[in-house]
Amino acid sequence: MARRSTARSGGTPEAADAADDVRGGAGRLRRPRAGSGGRWWVWVGRAVLWAFIIVVLFNGVWHPLREGIATPSDDGGAQEEPQEERFPEAAAGAFAGRFAEHYLNAPEDGAEADRATALAEFVPEGDADAFNVPAGSLTGSEIQVVTVTPEDANNAVVTLSAQVNGEPMSLDVPVYAEDASSLVVSGPPALLAAPDKADLPEAPGGEGDSEAREELEPVLTSFFEAYAETPEHLTRYVENGATVARLPQGALEFGGLDDVAVPARGEVGEDDVRQATATVEWRIPGGGDEAATLTQSYRITVVRSDGEWYVRDLQGAPHSFGR
Numbered sequence: 001m002a003r004r005s006t007a008r009s010g011g012t013p014e015a016a017d018a019a020d021d022v023r024g025g026a027g028r029l030r031r032p033r034a035g036s037g038g039r040w041w042v043w044v045g046r047a048v049l050w051a052f053i054i055v056v057l058f059n060g061v062w063h064p065l066r067e068g069i070a071t072p073s074d075d076g077g078a079q080e081e082p083q084e085e086r087f088p089e090a091a092a093g094a095f096a097g098r099f100a101e102h103y104l105n106a107p108e109d110g111a112e113a114d115r116a117t118a119l120a121e122f123v124p125e126g127d128a129d130a131f132n133v134p135a136g137s138l139t140g141s142e143i144q145v146v147t148v149t150p151e152d153a154n155n156a157v158v159t160l161s162a163q164v165n166g167e168p169m170s171l172d173v174p175v176y177a178e179d180a181s182s183l184v185v186s187g188p189p190a191l192l193a194a195p196d197k198a199d200l201p202e203a204p205g206g207e208g209d210s211e212a213r214e215e216l217e218p219v220l221t222s223f224f225e226a227y228a229e230t231p232e233h234l235t236r237y238v239e240n241g242a243t244v245a246r247l248p249q250g251a252l253e254f255g256g257l258d259d260v261a262v263p264a265r266g267e268v269g270e271d272d273v274r275q276a277t278a279t280v281e282w283r284i285p286g287g288g289d290e291a292a293t294l295t296q297s298y299r300i301t302v303v304r305s306d307g308e309w310y311v312r313d314l315q316g317a318p319h320s321f322g323r
Helices: 002-008 013-026 039-070 089-103 112-119 210-228 231-237
Strands: 140-150 155-164 167-179 182-185 190-193 253-261 272-283 293-305 308-316
Touching (some): 089 112, 089 140, 089 167, 089 182, 140 167, 210 253, 210 272
Antiparallel strands (some): 140 155, 155 167, 167 182, 167 190, 253 272, 272 293
């Protein structure tokens, strides 16, 4: 028995004695259990590491593929669409106006060749003779561009207004434009009737403010007098921070305030702001007691602040007849 114990302990008596001491102090010697000592955390860490590696490898392969699928090729639909070309309306209007100056004025006998030469600068080669008219039979003045109506990027009809042989008329001129610097009259023009005079409807009615009108009349009388004659007093009647440029010195003299219309107050706020209409009679200097007069209408924005009225803005009044 002693020899067997010695062999199991390592083959020496000292080892056998040490083994006996362990058995005596701790009882029967046991093998450690699997996973004891924190080894299972090692396996968890390895699993997390491998999962991270797999995700990185997957993204490294998938992202380039996805970008290649989502991004169109250089030859595909990623190209920018060209901007739509627009007809050069301003250039065509000026071109048609210069053409009309020659077309609507037929010279006296002996100058037909000059007219044909001038028209040749605006019409296709060899077509100037198509615009011939008898000498002295046509006169045009007060030529102005009314509208330019494009048909497409290269063609349009320019409508002009003019006095033709002393009568108001319209002239439609077809123009072809290769670009803003290359234009040509693309066909014979057409004379048309001038626009009819419209029937002005009654101005939209609204409730007036007689009390505000009584307060404003003396203020506006002094304002318009300063506006034309005494600019050093003008700022007294203009709202702080606003600007109203005076008339040129000596251009007009204030004759009187014919009428003032003040609408009822609409919005309630800290200041009372209205758009009044004032009809003013001006005298033209130089005529003495028989000076000519002008009657003009103004839309004047006024504001009442701290119990006083001030002018904020001044401009021409729309639709002032029949109010």
